[in-house]
Amino acid sequence: MTVIWTIAVFALLIVIHELGHFWAAKRSGVLVHEFALGFGPRLAFVRRGETEYSLRLLPLGGFVRMAGMQPDEEGLEDVPPQRRFLGRPLGDRVKIIAAGPLMNVALAIALFALVFAVIGVPVARPVVGEVVPGYPAADAGLQPGDRIVAIDGRPVDSWDQVVAAIQGAAGRPVELTIQRQGRELAVQVTPRPDPRRPGTGVVGIRPLVETVRTGVVEAVSRGAQATWQVAAGFVTALVHMLTGRGGFDVIGPVGIGQQIGEAAQVGLSQVVLLAAILSANLALVNLLPVPALDGGRLVFLAVEAVRGRPVDPEQENLIHFVGFALLMLLAIVITYRDLLRLNAS
The missing domain is CATH 2.30.42.10 (PDZ domain)
Structure with missing residues (x-):
């Protein structure tokens, strides 16, 4: 059951995050080539309209592949400029990038509210x-x-x-x-x-x-307060870690899966509460100004707003590629630490 609950929670958080990017891109008129759950080799896919929906091997995230995000993209000349990501106004691109974390914030509030109003x-x-x-x-x-x-x-x-x-x-x-x-x-x-x-x-x-249990209005209000408290705790822990006042106590997918399994043994309300906390944390992690994360992309858009012209797309993509590689390496290290802790316990 731990594996099932872990997959369900991870899938919910990732799908909601990527749906934010997807919906914002669609509303802005950007052509979306692919909506993917996971990274690595493709396991299955289905095409609906102009978008391909795929399931990939590594369940460590997901992505929305939009036309025009890569300047040397094959077949880009067949896509009208206004339907390319880089062809949209700066404001549209900010909305598309920010929509993922914002959807995770909304999900956190909704899950907290669900517990307060329905589950109790x-x-x-x-x-x-x-x-x-x-x-x-x-x-x-x-x-x-x-x-x-x-x-x-x-x-x-x-x-x-x-x-x-x-x-x-x-x-x-x-x-x-x-x-x-x-x-x-x-x-x-x-x-x-x-x-x-x-x-x-x-x-x-x-x-x-x-x-x-509470009423719906109070539940949403308390859900927003709980999400804010999670955010405040995240920022405090991050500051302590960066200033040396706290250790590098970070868990990865294995550690999170263990926590989800323990929550499932207590009851559904604990699983939903943990999912809400994870969703809020996922939003904040993605907003960090790190290349390859949404926060890193927003930094480049902020630079464009100040300079009045975008950073060279090839240079930006190279920086994001290096950032992604380093994040994958960090994920491997954290997962190894999780396995050591799990084995010790």
Whole structure:
């Protein structure tokens, strides 16, 4: 199942990204020769109208091959100038290149919204769902359904606050103020040291978990907020890595596949949430000013806007080719690291 989920998530992210380029090119009147999923040798293809849709061997991405992107393209003389990529106005070319990452941003928001509105998000309330026999909570008389409203006189309104207070009180009595059947009670319990986490306490209770769903408008709003938080985290991690404050902790397709498999074991909502995070990250990676990525192509378009004339197409294509080769080499290195980590675990 891990392989199936991984292929499904990867295909969704890649197809949506390339559809952005494809639709923008079509709307701008650019002739699209091929819409490809994957790189390398072609496994299968079908032609619809003037475009060929193909599936290729290496599922590491995809591409949209438009007329006029290569100055020495065979048969280019048969394509009207206005239908060539380089023959379109600068604004159209910016839209075509930027449409891929923007579609991934839109997909991230939509997937987050889907979880919030339809699938629902598991929320742990500050309510006891289970009491583990033989632990301090059971000895103190705590029962399922008890709502914890305060710890040592400090109000709590989330399960995270309950966990933090208990973990920080190993070996020290704490007073839990609880609500039970309309009555408010005070219960004293002494967290015992947790052998799995030295220095922290545990009392042997688990939360009551509820699935919470929101309305569509709120779901979209929260989806946009979640996407923004992912973007902020990506930028922070990138800055830390570039300034030496963080390590090169990057995973590739193998590592991502492992994460997808672990998410699938938890449930559909976790797979969709992970797909949303990956889609947002894919958009940001593609916007990096690196040759062969969308961000690198946008840099060349920005230079054209400043200079008033484009960079020599042959020089630009050579730079993108070198960038693509280096990215493939980096992908191989990251995949090797993933395999080593997977083997070690």
